[in-house]
Amino acid sequence: MVNVCEVLGTEYPIIQGAMARIAECNLAAAVSNGGGLGIIAAGGETADWLRDQIKKTREMTDKPFGVNIMLLAPNVDELIDVVCEEKVPVVTTGAGNPGKYIAKMKECGIKVVPVVANVALAIRVERAGADAIVAEGTEAGGHIGETATMALVPQIVDAVNIPVLAAGGIADGRGIAAAYMLGAKGIQVGTRFLVANECIVAQGYKDAILKAKDSSTVATGRSTGHPVRVIKNKLAREILALEKQNADVEKINELCTGTLAAAVLSGDADHGNIMSGQIAGLVKKEQPAAEIIEEMFKEAEEIYEDRNNICRAGRSVSRNG
Numbered sequence: 001m002v003n004v005c006e007v008l009g010t011e012y013p014i015i016q017g018a019m020a021r022i023a024e025c026n027l028a029a030a031v032s033n034g035g036g037l038g039i040i041a042a043g044g045e046t047a048d049w050l051r052d053q054i055k056k057t058r059e060m061t062d063k064p065f066g067v068n069i070m071l072l073a074p075n076v077d078e079l080i081d082v083v084c085e086e087k088v089p090v091v092t093t094g095a096g097n098p099g100k101y102i103a104k105m106k107e108c109g110i111k112v113v114p115v116v117a118n119v120a121l122a123i124r125v126e127r128a129g130a131d132a133i134v135a136e137g138t139e140a141g142g143h144i145g146e147t148a149t150m151a152l153v154p155q156i157v158d159a160v161n162i163p164v165l166a167a168g169g170i171a172d173g174r175g176i177a178a179a180y181m182l183g184a185k186g187i188q189v190g191t192r193f194l195v196a197n198e199c200i201v202a203q204g205y206k207d208a209i210l211k212a213k214d215s216s217t218v219a220t221g222r223s224t225g226h227p228v229r230v231i232k233n234k235l236a237r238e239i240l241a242l243e244k245q246n247a248d249v250e251k252i253n254e255l256c257t258g259t260l261a262a263a264v265l266s267g268d269a270d271h272g273n274i275m276s277g278q279i280a281g282l283v284k285k286e287q288p289a290a291e292i293i294e295e296m297f298k299e300a301e302e303i304y305e306d307r308n309n310i311c312r313a314g315r316s317v318s319r320n321g
């Protein structure tokens with residue numbers, strides 16, 4: 001099976017999660033310079049914005065980086081054209097089935113790594129030509145499926161022959177080592193990168209992550225067919241109350257309008273839509289993205305006896321490495 005680091009072109013088998021409206025050139029470049037795959041989240045953004053972000057990222061790093069296409073976005077076709085024209089090295093996708101776009105992206109030399117939340121979609125995207133798969137458990141922040149990482153990862157590993165990266169509930173070396181025991185060959189991390197120094201999200205959002213506990217998140221929007229894991233704040237409680245009353249989807253969507261901007265731009269911890277994974281309770285300090293990566297894999301190597309199995313592409317690391 002091909003090595004994840006060869007697919008991504010990175011030193012470490014780690015993809016930064018595509019946090020909508022948050023993951024832009026500064027964080028992407030910092031993660032890529034730190035040896036991971038930085039990701040620009042194009043979900044909900046314009047084609048011009050994406051082109052500009054790709055240009056800025058290339059000015060900040062000569063390492064590979066990626067773009068995430070959120071398939072619920074109305075301008076998906078335009079965004080696909082941009083990543084093809086710009087020959088972005090890696091594209092991840094979310095919130096839908098990228099099957100009909102994979103061939104076109106691969107013709108442009110792009111490595112396609114769909115994020116999936118169930119085995120059925122994993123099989124479909126492999127058949128459509130995906131180069132690897134991110135199996136994302138319900139522990140993740142943002143738009144989620146219903147299956148936990150511990151259950152989802154081994155079942156997807158058994159179902160496909162391309163590399164699987166685990167996502168959802170991973171924020172330290174223990175999560176990496178656990179993911180490898182389940183058969184994953186890499187990981188995707190979102191929540192912990194929210195508090196990276198280079199992440200541009202408002203301080204109020206970062207503080208909400210830093211003070212979160214194990215029980216601080218909830219999935220809202222199940223009644224709309226798009227469950228999204230967020231910090232359980234006043235807004236989340238209002239949404240849940242509407243859902244309990246079987247309120248119309250329009251009413252719930254109306255309540256959500258502008259709340260992602262409230263969270264991301266003004267850090268409104270009470271009325272903002274603070275997307276976060278369940279692992280936020282483990283995230284306790286703000287630090288550079290490169291330090292997060294180094295710390296996670298050093299810890300994982302100490303836990304996982306054979307260092308060559310964890311991370312560095314082709315590089316053997318001496319015990320004192």
Ligand SMILES: O=C(O)COc1ccc(-c2c[nH]c(CNC(=O)Nc3ncc(Sc4ccccn4)s3)n2)cc1
Binds near residue numbers: 143
């Ligand atoms: O199964 C199928 O064929 C298609 O149905 C799917 C259903 C869910 C998924 C899925 C779950 N998780 C992921 C990857 N993660 C994500 O996509 N996480 C996201 N966070 C915020 C996003 S923007 C958004 C989107 C919806 C509502 C509110 N905001 S997207 N994809 C993929 C496909």
